[in-house]
Amino acid sequence: MAWRIEAIDTETAPEHELRMLYDLHLEIHDELWSEDPREPFELWEKEIRETPSWRRTLRWAVWSDDRARALALATLSMGFTETNRHLADFDVTVRREVRRRGAGLQLLAPVVAAAEAEGRTLLEAGAPTDTPGTAFLDAVGAETKIVERKSRMVVADVDRAMLELWVERAAERAAGYSLLAWDGPVPEEYLERFVDLQMVMNTAPRDDREVDDWVHTPQRQRENEERYARKGETWWTLVARHDATDGLVGYTEFVFPPHDPTVVWQEATVVDPTHRDRGIGRWLKAVNCLRLMDERPDVRYVDTWNAFSNAPMLGINNAMGFQVVKSYSDYQIPTERLAAALKERRGS
Ligand SMILES: CC(C)(COP(=O)(O)OP(=O)(O)OC[C@H]1O[C@@H](n2cnc3c(N)ncnc32)[C@H](O)[C@@H]1OP(=O)(O)O)[C@@H](O)C(=O)NCCC(=O)NCCS
Structure with a gap:
């Protein structure tokens, strides 16, 4: 018909x-x-x-x-x-x-x-x-x-001692780096550098997907922030800084949806390739998660998305307790x- x-x-x-x-x-x-x-x-x-x-x-x-x-x-x-x-x-x-x-x-x-x-x-x-x-x-x-894969971590099942150990080990493994945090819009002084840092997500696996690197700009960052805020979303950003160069080399973000206080979305986590293998990814995720447990006791689940082929990220997520909810092609x-x-x- x-x-x-x-x-x-x-x-x-x-x-x-x-x-x-x-x-x-x-x-x-x-x-x-x-x-x-x-x-x-x-x-x-x-x-x-x-x-x-x-x-x-x-x-x-x-x-x-x-x-x-x-x-x-x-x-x-x-x-x-x-x-x-x-x-x-x-x-x-x-x-x-x-x-x-x-x-x-x-x-x-x-x-x-x-x-x-x-x-x-x-x-x-x-x-x-x-x-x-x-x-x-x-x-x-x-x-x-x-x-x-879409996966979910039950906050009550998280091994707090393991996360604290990841943070402790960072003092030695990631000596020379420090963490910066902000909630909501990126402070103006970090805007350009944070926009560049987000584009490091272009290094995440694409498998056979034919796509060019995407480009982000300060203007689009500000427009996104305004749109998220109009929807009532709030978010936490945690960034790793390389102290010697003042470069921003990694970050992780949590977004709190306005319609459900029991869940948080784990958005991008990325570490610049030249600063990998120092435990910075674990450190970022552990610090954000410990803060969540301390400050947001209502949050019961953390949801996230990863390519099945993203072994380094899945290594961290699986250790934290993320379990597959569904597969998406x-x-x-x-x-x-x-x-x-x-x-x-x-x-x-
Ligand atoms: C996917 C979806 C849009 C298909 O809508 P639809 O009107 O049933 O599709 P059509 O009738 O035009 O089907 C076209 C062909 O797709 C295939 N197909 C569609 N549904 C199928 C099913 N459940 N199982 C097997 N083949 C299927 C068949 O080859 C079908 O042709 P046929 O009926 O002559 O065998 C519908 O199932 C849907 O809304 N799913 C949820 C949303 C979604 O996943 N969308 C993603 C796709 S972009």
Whole structure:
């Protein structure tokens, strides 16, 4: 059957349409992310209404005949920064009651057309491994490029003595380095250096994913901070400094989501390659975690994401007690190849 597909601009759409998309979002959330609390409408709305100034996100919806419900949604998101102008991400979600009736495939047609119009030659998408999402991506000929794990640490099970030992050992192993901490926006004096330090995340494993190094700037850092703050997020940053050069050489971050006081997200942890093998990663993670245990007794879980191939990071995380919650497969497909696959499916 042919589904009626309509473009929707979520920055200007009326609230009742967004509420219908939110209801679809909740169905998919409960199917794929049931370990996480639902995000309230007001928070989700902020995210979907407001795109960073360097991204453009296009959406297409399928509504029920009476226009009372959203049945499916496709999203295409493109960055407009210094690099990766050949790439775009897409996502398709279809309500269970109308699956396997071609809506997913048909929603890919405007996705491909918009990507082609912007010269995006390579598309990325992902789904929890071995789910309808990965079956769908396999069916259109997309290829798995990297597999990530989402993992969770139960704070009550953390071996405090082990973390204290990591901190103690740093005094000797990481002599000549010191720690700096700030909560929320980076102080102006560290802005440029911290922006450069974040780009060291480009050294994390990519496996087969074809992607250029991403570029960060002080302006985008400030815009991100303002957006996080508008969502009510708070965050802690802990940085390692090389005292002799005053260079920032490693950092780790915790983000506290506004809608759930029992969880914290372990965001990036990175140490500059020339300063590795001195226990700085362990030191950073131990100090942040000990502070969490002392100052945030309500936090019961720490959640994080890593590539399965990231042995150095997993060595630290597994020792801390992180356990795999799920596996997530990231795919890529050249736009041309996806266009050809859709054409072939239409003809078959
Ligand atoms: C993935 C999803 C969007 C597919 O939507 P859909 O409308 O059911 O997809 P289609 O009917 O167009 O399916 C196209 C083809 O994908 C494959 N496919 C889709 N779902 C499948 C499943 N559960 N098992 C095996 N193959 C599947 C089939 O080859 C199918 O063709 P066929 O039905 O003729 O055999 C839907 O299952 C969903 O919303 N999942 C959760 C969200 C998600 O993971 N999205 C990530 C993908 S970007």
